[in-house]
Amino acid sequence: MGSLLFQLFALLTVTAAVGVVANRNAVNAAMCLLLCLVGVAGLFVQLDAYLLAFLLLLVYAGAIVALFLFIIMLLDVPGRSAWNLRKLPTLAGLVAFALLLAGLGSLVARGQLRAPNPNATEGVGAALKPYAYQLFTTYLLPVQVMGFLLLVAMLGVIVLSRKVDGPEDAK
Amino acid sequence: MPPFSTHFVLLEPLIAAGIIALFLRRRGQWAAGISVFAAVMIAIRALKMALVGGRFEGAWEWLRLGNFSISIGYKYDDLAALMLCVVGVVGLCIHVFSLGYMRDDAAKARYFGGLSIFMFSMIGIVLADNLFMMFIFWELVGFSSWLLIGHWHEKYSASEAAKKAFITNRVGDFGFLLGIIWCYWANGTVNLTELGHGHVFSTAIPLLLFCGAVGKSAQLPLQVWLPDAMEGPTPVSALIHAATMVAAGVYMLCRINVLMVPDALTVIMWTGAATALYAACCAITQRDIKKVLAYSTLSQLGYMVAAFGLGSISRYSPTPPVILSDGTVSPEHFHVNVVVATGVAAAMFHLTTHAFFKALLFLGSGSVIHGCHHEQDIFKMGGLRARMPLTFWTFTIGVAAIIGLPGLAGFFSKDAILYLAFANNKAVFAVLAFTAVLTALYMTRLWRLTFFGEPRSESAAHAHEGGLTLTLPLVVLAILAAIGGYVAIYPKVFTGVFDLIPEAHGANHTTILITSLVVLLLGAGTALMFYKPAATDALQEKAPGLFRFLAAKLWFDEIYQWYIDKVQQRFALLLNFLEQIFLAGLIVRGFAGVVGLFGIGARALHVGKLNAYVYWFLFGVVVLWLFAAGIF
């Protein structure tokens, strides 16, 4: 099934993921997400994508999960039941879960994926230069669009977070 | 190619009506001015085109549906020239008369707009070169007639009369349309000139086309609308229901002369003769001055139709049937070699003179009504001879013309018809001669009771002449009624029509002359002796049974009313019931309901819960999977 390191990190990742779903407390769930990200970063390292691993930790774990924690603390709502555990939705959820697994697993089981030699190309994602090269040539347009997207997102957030003036405010 | 001014003569009244309808609804004076101006232009152009211009034809394709096309065109030959002049001149006189008669009317703009629309439609009929175009304008004329009869639509009887006129015309138009369609199907064309070059022999087509004339020219059995149409203003009665619109039926018959066959002509002849006799019998018993004139119009129209039926015998030389290349046999084609269109000429001659003197009589009655402050019962008039002298003298000329006093217009035209009848069918001659007696009888009765004796009511005692606008048209029409019979005075340009008027010669000439004189003296003399100016009808007093029978008008109205109430109304209610259930209910609302069900179904998806939407996402993903895996 893979090397020991792979199995360890995989176990960590899956456990943390289950923790995200299963935790009653939202902050705990965020912490579990953090752990999950650490596990995935380890897996990235094993796949020789060092830059991506660090980016994951910096952007995802550092910024996004932090933002999540801020908002969770801001909206300090005492939760009632954390899960929607009525009969039909739960059953449907489990069915959906099984379907997804089966769907993707069938691709694997039927041998649709080529299984190339893992040692064939050495560390294709290790060096920094190919990233930059691709970003500036093949994927130049998506980069520009990303910039635009970030600008729009920023503007959107500013607009959305404006306080709605009540009738008592004179302005 | 038609000169460009032809379009003007057709479109000027339409433009006038358009301007009145859009801008001048509240300005009666302006509307009157524009309408009269248009009428003046029409009269001038008509005379100019007839006297100075040439004869022409021209057509433009208007509507094309695959192989079928309707074209709009002009056919301006001598017949059209004559009719256009009649319409123009008489129309102008009546427009001027309306200026004075309708001065105090509240809806003057609508009236003059209607007059202009009528002129447009009538000129369209006159100039039309194919039957489809003629049908379009035919219907337009019916519409303007409805509009103008129902001018005082607040009065229930007026709106009912307008409806009756329109519907009765519709019945005739149904036959007309069938005839046009059949003609197109059999001949491949409805263009009048092309039909003249060759057409399929058929008895049904001309009879169906005659149905249109039966409706429009109020022949038996569709004559019921014309007396009721007197509910409209008097100038309308003069223009539409005496001089021009009802003559359109006769004009149409003259146009389709080439299609006539002997059997159809016999039917037409007897219809006309029967109408003439029937109407004359009814006219004797009427009290309303306009109703007498209406029945008189019916009678004279019967004369025209009978004249057409008598004389238009075309000589056919049949071409033998030919076996075509695909094995079928071609229908027999009858080429018209010689068209002895004496009937056309006699009918058009009488139409012209009738237009003049009937319009004169109607306008004179309008002047009388106006003078007596809208009193229309002749038994309440009297003594107007001294009080309204100009009206009296012009009316006398009109009466003399219609009863056929030698020397005036009606004498010559009626003589031509009597000669035709004498030469072709003695029975019809007897009927027409007897009708002439009755004509003289009731016209003299009307003349005597209206103008002579002592005034029999307050309004008659205070009668006075109208202004210049009321009297000038009377004078003009009186002159025309007097001299309109002398064919020589008509310019040579109308030779195409007038050359064919039958003239008796020799012994026949004497017979006809004596007949008409005897008829005149018999009728007029009887009336003068019988009807002294009194407040009650002498015939009603002396022979009440006969009077009641004649006044019943052969119960046409009652029979039609019974049919409408008992048969047609029930059928209409049944259809309404079916329509409510099936068409409106099942089909219309049913389809809407099905769409509504779809809407309800789609709405049910919006549960508002986020989870449900996510499940729908999954469902879509699964479908895509199965699709990609090749299961679908």
Add this chain to the structure above:
Amino acid sequence: MTATLNGYILLSALLFAIGFLGVLVRRNTLVIFMCLELMLVASTLALVAFSRFNGTQDGNTFVFFILTVAAAEVAVGLALIVALFRSRRTVQVDELNALKH
């Protein structure tokens, strides 16, 4: 024993399915959002795995874009949730059901 591509793919599928289950089952909107992020991470894992085992660079580069999009999405989504909280005083997803027929 080295890891095979199938292993990585299966792992990615498992993570994705767990995230999906979380979206379906949890009530708190914020936690649902976190499970959404989990699904995104799973997809990045798959991408990098493919790129490594096929020897191409494209998969790696694409992770950049996924990261960016995830960041923007989180920012806007959380702003929306805050605005929703201000008007509804709740973040439980079954109470946010005003848009129904």
